[in-house]
Amino acid sequence: MNLLGISYIGLDVPDPAVWAEFATSVVGLMPAPNPPKAAPDEARFFKADERQWRVAVYGAEHPGLRYVGFDVGSPEAFERWLTHLDSTGVEFGHGAAADCEARGVRDLVVLRDPSGVRVELCWGPTVDGGFVSPVGVPRFVSGELGFGHVVILAPDLEASMDFYRRVLGMKLSDYVVIGPGMSVQFLRCTPRHHSVALAALGPAPGLHHVAFEVGDIDQVGFALERATRAGHAITASLGRHKNDRMLSFYLRSPAGFEVEIGCDGRLVDDRTWVVNEFTGGDEWGHHGLTAEALARSVAAQ
Incomplete structure (x- = not known):
């Protein structure tokens, strides 16, 4: 189920x-x-x-x-x-x-x-027809993968992991240990690498970011161009995550929490997937995405 x-x-x-x-x-x-x-x-x-x-x-x-x-x-x-x-x-x-x-x-x-x-x-969600982006985005990746993901700061990581795994039936895809008592756990319920990530960074709860997946690298680039021209702070430069392979950037939304826009997210095959701990940062880029920056992002809200 x-x-x-x-x-x-x-x-x-x-x-x-x-x-x-x-x-x-x-x-x-x-x-x-x-x-x-x-x-x-x-x-x-x-x-x-x-x-x-x-x-x-x-x-x-x-x-x-x-x-x-x-x-x-x-x-x-x-x-x-x-x-x-x-x-x-x-x-x-x-x-x-x-x-x-x-x-x-x-x-x-x-x-x-x-x-x-x-x-x-x-x-039973309502379907009412076509999507037409005001800025020409052809599509956002959803369908059988669900819509994007959220990263939640979880002061009680053990209780949160129990809730999302035992109660909601999610599976651990992998995790990143940031420091003593600090980690990010990536949880899935579809082939999408994660729909929820739980970040243990301290006593404060909050939302770090919401992610929107677009169809290709050009759409990521166009979004980065729109964000830059509009003067929004780019909190993590263009880069590729090591675990979910998402090519993306992060920006601060007008509410204070961040938004990630990316493409090429990894799909998980439950039959062969092995849960890994990832270390050593991302494949490339994402400058500014640090534990300290994560904590500051939530403190600023």
């Missing part, structure tokens, strides 16, 4: 209008023409494929990850997940009709991870 990747992401930002401009003119997301009807008035929704929406932003004093939703695929799978959640002893709640309408799904349940992140499992 597997989750089918990230279905949607909700972000808290100080100024939704400013973040909306960033989302459309730099990242290349499309304003959702038919957003969920029960959502708050200040919320902004964005498309990245044929789904009604993939990313939502909400006005909030403290920026971060408001929620992350995962697809389970069908009503039958949803019922199996309910039985499984009962067996784990984890606390969860059933989404009300208004919650489901606000997400554009048929049904959902709500959990909290040990860092306080709201996690939703859902089925």
Whole structure:
């Protein structure tokens, strides 16, 4: 019984209008023409494929990850997940009709991870047709891989790993040890190398970054050009990760947390995959991506 990747992401930002401009003119997301009807008035929704929406932003004093939703695929799978959640002893709640309408799904349940992140499992997302990027991005990689990934700072790594592995059934792809008691653990639920990464860097919870995968290196380059021209801080230069092979760069979003835009993410075959510890930095580039920079990024939010 597997989750089918990230279905949607909700972000808290100080100024939704400013973040909306960033989302459309730099990242290349499309304003959702038919957003969920029960959502708050200040919320902004964005498309990245044929789904009604993939990313939502909400006005909030403290920026971060408001929620992350995962697809389970069908009503039958949803019922199996309910039985499984009962067996784990984890606390969860059933989404009300208004919650489901606000997400554009048929049904959902709500959990909290040990860092306080709201996690939703859902089925029946709304599909409303074509995606047309305002800046010409042909596509974002999603489909059977789910939509992108999130990197969460987890003060209690052991409890967080138990939640995402035992409760949500994710698998460890690999990990990076940064220093004493400091590491990043990469977790998958589809062939995508990771949908969630848990970073143990200290006592503060938070969101380090959200990642968007595009189709090829030219689209990464175009995004880097748009970000540079718009004056956004490039927090990690163009480079290739050693573990998931993503060719990407990082930039600071207007909310303070970072965004990664990349391509060529590694796909995992469960039959042959070996969990590895990776050391020695990335293959090349990504200058600025250090443990200290990770901590500063969250402290600045």
